[in-house]
Amino acid sequence: MMNMIVIKTNNEQYKEFLEKYAPDIEYIMRGLARHYKFRPPKNIIFRPMRKIGSQHFIRCVWANAGWSHGAGYYISLDMESNMPLSRSRILDTIAHEAAHIAEVLTTNECTHGKRWQELYGTAKEILKAQ
Numbered sequence: 737m738m739n740m741i742v743i744k745t746n747n748e749q750y751k752e753f754l755e756k757y758a759p760d761i762e763y764i765m766r767g768l769a770r771h772y773k774f775r776p777p778k779n780i781i782f783r784p785m786r787k788i789g790s791q792h793f794i795r796c797v798w799a800n801a802g803w804s805h806g807a808g809y810y811i812s813l814d815m816e817s818n819m820p821l822s823r824s825r826i827l828d829t830i831a832h833e834a835a836h837i838a839e840v841l842t843t844n845e846c847t848h849g850k851r852w853q854e855l856y857g858t859a860k861e862i863l864k865a866q
């Protein structure tokens with residue numbers, strides 16, 4: 737099986753960190769796909785969140801996910817705010833973002849609405865069963 741998660745960074749330290757969580761994203765995505773009967777994406781780009789100068793584009797956001805013309809499906813993490821956090825806190829963020837991708841795949845929307853909340857809940861259960 738090809739790797740679903742494609743890490744995009746030139747920073748070795750970031751790369752090492754993202755590689756630790758790539759199998760968890762894949763595990764959650766495949767679990768969600770099985771549960772909700774959709775085809776998982778071939779690739780998800782996993783990358784540091786882009787910065788504009790020294791400022792984050794949206795400073796209160798620690799991570800985001802979705803689909804873009806340039807990247808396809810992607811999950812971006814703000815490295816400075818995420819790297820010091822515990823594994824369980826980061827896995828929670830990853831479950832949150834994976835639920836956004838599943839929502840895009842199944843409804844073409846990206847919200848924090850009812851459907852997303854259900855997907856996020858299922859993603860957390862999938863992690864617990866790991």
Ligand SMILES: [Zn+2]
Pocket residue numbers: 832836847848
């Ligand atoms: Zn969100």
